[in-house]
Amino acid sequence: MAQWQCDVRVSWRTQLVSLLTHGALILLILIAPWPEGYGPIWLVLLTLVVFECIRSQKRIASRQGELRLLAERRIEWHGQEWLILKKPWMPGFGILLSLQQVNGKKRRRLWLASDSLGNAEWRHLRQRLLFPQTVADEDE
Template sequence: MAQWRCDIRVSWRTQLFSLLVHGALILLILLSPWPDVYAPIWLVLMILVVFECIRSQKNISSRQGLLKLLGERRVEWRGREWLMLKNPWMPRFGVLLSLQQVNGKKRCRLWLASDALGNEDWRHLRQRLLYPQSADDGDG
């Protein structure tokens, strides 16, 4: 039985941050003085940054769906059960979960930005991760 569950949405702040970082890199490449002999390198760098920006936006968009905390450092995400390998890193604007699939070798790092959840869900998630022993007290 899940101790906590929430439907995770796309994080607009994370998408904006990614766009700003990639945009700054593109501007840096465009505004840097490049000798003519480095034109192929300039073009390859531009293509790489643009494709990395697209890949980053797709990754951010794919991090949505139902997340359940099951207890004993277990999480259900995308219909699979995962173990938390490390204690979650929790700055005030997000949570980073290092996960490994139960009965498998697949690992992933799941970044949950604070704007991807409602305020109440965000507070409950942080409480459950900070104080896992109080999760058995039955409020939620």
């Protein structure tokens, strides 16, 4: 049974930070004084940054979907169960979860931005992760 669940949306702030970072790199590549004969290197660098920007946006979009917090430091994400390995890192703007598949060796880090959840869902998730035993005792 899930202790907490919600539908995670795409974080527009995370998308914006990614676009601004990649945009700054592209701008630096374009305005940097390149010696003559370095055109192929310039073009390869520019292409790599553009493709990494596209890849980053796809990864951000793939993080949406239903997330369930289960008992015993487990979550269900995209139809798979994951074990939370470390204490989640929770600055005010997001939560970083270090995960390992329950029946496998695959590891992932899942970044949940604060704007990808509703305000009440965000507060409730933080409370569940910060005080798992206290909140579980209150619900009984």
